[in-house]
Amino acid sequence: MSSGESATPLEELLPSTETSLTAEVFVHSLAPVGSKRQQDALVERLSGLADEGVVDGVDLLVWGDSICTGSVLANVGSGERIVSTIGEFYALAAKRGISISPFFRITKVTSSFADESFRRIVPPCRCLALYAEQKLVAVFPCVVDGVAYTPEDAISVLERTRSASVSSRAMADESS
Template sequence: MSSGESALPLEELLPSREVTLSAEVFVHSLAPVGSKQQQDALVERLSGLVEEGLLEDLDLLVWGDSICTGSLLASIGSGKRIVSTIGEFYALAAKRGISISPFFRISKVTSSFADESFRRIVPPCRCLALYAERELVAVFPCLIDGVAYTPEDAVAALERTRESSMSSRALADESI
């Protein structure tokens, strides 16, 4: 990105420190081959932020490898919650001028065996939603001005916020 372009930096996507933040992690399964270590590391870092008081709460939702939006299962319980949440992700992306589309692949599947077709969403294997005062304020992965940001990038930005906050307190304590 050139210096003349105006990008929405990752830190600007995150809410100010004055609000209460909570996080929700979404995964394909609890132990997928190839991404278990990343899932565990992400949750460990977020849990640390909860312990330090930077996050109020952390929740986890397993959303599977794909979501068939026309299924009866997508209209009840956790199926309804998942479809609704993905809709909220798209609404937030439109409102904030970011993109999540490359990470939530939407396709139509046709079965010649059952002579039927359905629409499905293939979500990312790891996703992080941040809420301020219970309102969705950020979702990762996302694209901001063509730059991809992962859930881990969001956690790193939260950790930097914590470190700068701790530095400010230390300077204030020294001035007394």
């Protein structure tokens, strides 16, 4: 960005280019109908950024198409991790003044057959969390100032702002 340009709201969500980042991708399944191509493209782009040194690593977590928060399964292993991570997403959104609610629908399910009801979170089919020094710094999709930003939007900003920064640092290191 030149000195006369101001950062976009999306660019302001991301830490400075000197901060190392890791990425975590969350998906409904490894091959859902209708979004496998987008999942693959998302992970390929992030892997490319990892190969370039723009991000330090990429991880993947399958969280299913809904999470029943009152289930005993939400208190152990990956179930506990998923519920805790979504809680971190909401805490970050509140702290940063952004919204993730449109993408993480919370519903109550009632079954007349089993005479029971439960609360569930329906997460987006693709989600990207960015961490700096193992601390959550950004989550996508999100809404900032009324504009929705996707994981792909975040990757575009990383490609544009950080790839150039990594390249210039590498050239400086080689000239030393």
